Amino acid sequence: MNEIFLSPYNPLSTEQTIYKLWEDSGFFNPDVCIEKGLTAVDADYFSIVLPPPNVTGTLHMGSAYMLALEDIMVRYNRMLGKKTLWIPGTDHAAIATQSKVEKIIQKAEGVNRHDLGREAFLGRVEKFAQESHDTIVDQMKKMGCSLDWSREAFTLDEKRNLAVRTVFKKMYDDGIIYRGHRIVNWDPKGQTTISDDEIVYQEEKTKLYYLTYGPFTIATARPETKFGDKYVVMHPDDTRYTQYSHGEQISLEWISGPITATIIKDESIDMEFGTGVMTITPWHSVVDFEMAERHNLDKEQIIDKYGKLLPIAGEFAGMKIADARKGILEKLKSKGLLTKEEDYVHNIATAERTGGIIEPQIMNQWFIHVNKEFPYPHDNMPHVQKGEMVTLKKLMLSVVENNDIEIIPDRFEKVYTHWIGNLRDWCISRQIWYGHQIPVWYKGDEIYCDVTPPTEPGWEQDADTLDTWFSSGLWSFSTLGWPNTGNSVKGKTGPENDFANYHPTTVLETGYDIIFFWVARMILMSTYTVGQVPFQHVYLHGLVRDTQGRKISKSLGNNIDPVDMIEKYGADAVRMALVIGTGPGNDSKMSEDKLKAYKHFANKIWNITRFVLSNTDNSPLQKQEVPLTDTDQTLLAEFKTLIADIKQDMDTYRFYLAGEKLYGYIWHRFADVIIEESKAKLPDPATAVSTQYMLRYILEKSLVLLHTFMPFIT
């Protein structure tokens, strides 16, 4: 017996050297496993792409949970003999990373990105991203992740950029991507558009002001936007206003003087709210914009992109809207137009990353058309025929409704389909610098879109970059060699054949909080671009919260660094604590008590091993069958039943159960009962050999089973 077993288990001193051994072995690379005869060339495959962590700093416990779950799946399938690929990578996270670096340089040097200029600023961002990347990779290795580092990817590297440009061009040619003046979510603070999903609503207590608008009374929470309102809208069935007809013009006195207003009848009006009459501001409200589109009404800009009032506001022009409100109210009051005000609670839209208050604006931006019909060009989707007229929405719905993709837990299928139902065109252009620049060039009125720039002089590239989720959406296939997959052959080894061998990926394992951001976008991109689902199963994990059940956030300062926990309790204990007791889709709380318990378990395993080795080391134990006592036969049969049970749990994604059963068996059955009873049987020549065989068998198999959960100690 190795004398290492004489002292308690020390994870810190062993984990790093063990990870090194794994890396040197090359077994995380499926090609090496095939070369060395560990995996059959024609074996089934199992593949996962790692949800790439944002290069905005360090990993948190939530990422550690994700890594633990995925490594468990990957090691399990690799041990089953499947060709197993787990691709590592990181995400440039465009706006998140840019705003983080902007904050850093603002604080440290008092400069903003415009002071530095595009090129110099991007240099800073790249340096920051590189440092974050290195930290994150180190953290992933400390967690014991069996990722194939030879295939590492970055959402903004050259290969992924080629994939982005290729998809953009294809969508542009198909009319799926279009440029147009449409209402978008403008963040005056970040000076960029953001998508609907990047909006965070915050409750605000304010006033609802009632204003006299000719013969009507209208209510508004934002008097500063009302300068240009020249349409007054009511429900066609509202009996209070039957004397007014659609299109009728009336003259009235408004904020800056007399105006002519037009009556509009629209069924979207809620007769119950306020007076049942409202004026509209199509340039700065999504709902009003849609109404204006329906009736072909004029739209006028009131607020500029810095959040300041335009000349239409008369003496208030140039003022920030928040500053102007008071003066505007006074003016309304003095003109006798303000009749009533009451307390009002509503939600205001803010930008997730900058906290800026969103001001809807009509702008010329790039969009992905989710409702445009086109003939489906691929012929390998089980429930969509080649040539069938589809939309991106239909594709996204079809694969989940037909179970081409299984979502675990299944209640999220409803969440997903409901979200698709409400989906609007996706605004993909961003006025930030860090990201994939849009592959479109302009010369006067001419537009040129291609994978490569135009060769003639005089063309200028669109300055905007793409929403970070555009490149993330391609992740399942951009990491597998696409678009250079022309010679990709199933059954042949090497990265050039990855697409044929490993796509669709087997499982996407990620947090339920990014089902819309990412899961849906990957489904959109993959079914459209390569005619395959991106993954066959989606396993959604919950959030890891702090001991008080709060969300981990920077402002609360309650982030636990997994590396600190690994140093204190060992990576194996961290993995067990994260995985056990938490089913898919459920949030969990991280407590040090739980970590301590699994560190003790690691030590228990250590001592079990020490006992078994010291009692079987010098025995003539061979691989061949040993005549077993009835007792030992029963014990082994019981153990084999457990293995079958655990295998079933593993196959049905119930890792939390499998881990708990292993824990319970090893500690409270094997150690507390079987080993205790063996102490009487070992010295007896009649039972010694059988007992030794039985102990050794259970120990070795237990370690194998436990390896997926606790790879280092086992």
Added chain:
RNA sequence: GGGAGAUUAGCUCAGUUGGUAGAGCAACUCGUUUACACCGAGAAGGUCAGAGGUUCGAGUCCUCUAUCUCCCACCA
């Protein structure tokens, strides 16, 4: 406004198709037996939120109620 989830031992949470309630931590008693005190043995602790229903049998299925959490939409 729409939807989802939770409510089980003092605390944190498991409990897969309905069949005698489980784990970790904490607390209690005993034990320092040559794998382990990062241990073992034992005992204690729950009308499984409440009410009704289905069933031979319900924490598990159905209905309603209460409380909490989250997601989506966002009304001038």
